[in-house]
Amino acid sequence: MSLPLRSLANGLTIARAVAGLPLIMALQADAAALAWWLLLMAGLSDAADGWLARRAGGGSSWGARLDPLTDKVLIAAPLLWLAAAGTLPLWAVWLLLARELLISGWRSQAGDGGPASLAGKAKTVLQFLALLLMLWPPSWSGHQQLVVAGWWLFWPSLLLAVSSAVAYIRPLSGPHQR
Numbered sequence: 001m002s003l004p005l006r007s008l009a010n011g012l013t014i015a016r017a018v019a020g021l022p023l024i025m026a027l028q029a030d031a032a033a034l035a036w037w038l039l040l041m042a043g044l045s046d047a048a049d050g051w052l053a054r055r056a057g058g059g060s061s062w063g064a065r066l067d068p069l070t071d072k073v074l075i076a077a078p079l080l081w082l083a084a085a086g087t088l089p090l091w092a093v094w095l096l097l098a099r100e101l102l103i104s105g106w107r108s109q110a111g112d113g114g115p116a117s118l119a120g121k122a123k124t125v126l127q128f129l130a131l132l133l134m135l136w137p138p139s140w141s142g143h144q145q146l147v148v149a150g151w152w153l154f155w156p157s158l159l160l161a162v163s164s165a166v167a168y169i170r171p172l173s174g175p176h177q178r
Helices: 003-029 034-053 061-084 090-107 118-134 142-171
Strands: none
Touching: 003 034, 003 061, 003 142, 034 090, 034 118, 061 090, 061 118, 090 142
16 A cells, blocks of 8 residues: 555656746746646645655655755746746845755755755745745736735745755754764
8 A cells, every 4th residue: 555655656756846847838938827837736746745655654765855856946947937037036046046955965965865844844835835926827816916925925935945954954063963
């Protein structure tokens, strides 16, 4: 029973990684609704693969390492597009992506894949919500207000990103660590 659930969880993780390319292509082609739905489905798959892995009694070590990387790929695509469009400042996107690369490197060295902290999980949820709101299609009701709300949600997600990075790294700088 657990092997099929783990395989399904890993399949959802891979699908989420692959979704970054069609997402950025949809944004470039002004297919805002398609881009929004792709991001929503990918975000929901993140929750679903975690749920499936827990139901299986724990995910695979491969899935534990790949899952956070797929989140980075998926979030990087719309962030870079929003920076290129002038919606978000490039320095803020750079800071966020630099944090993601730093923590991904740290996690790759951790024997257990470096489980996400509560602040790291909250950051990911806030990022997805902020992106969903900032990418709200112009033809949908409430577009302007929701884009502004997403812009404002981005900043707490950036603050959580930086503070959770410090929390991940702080234990590495203790006297017994080097």
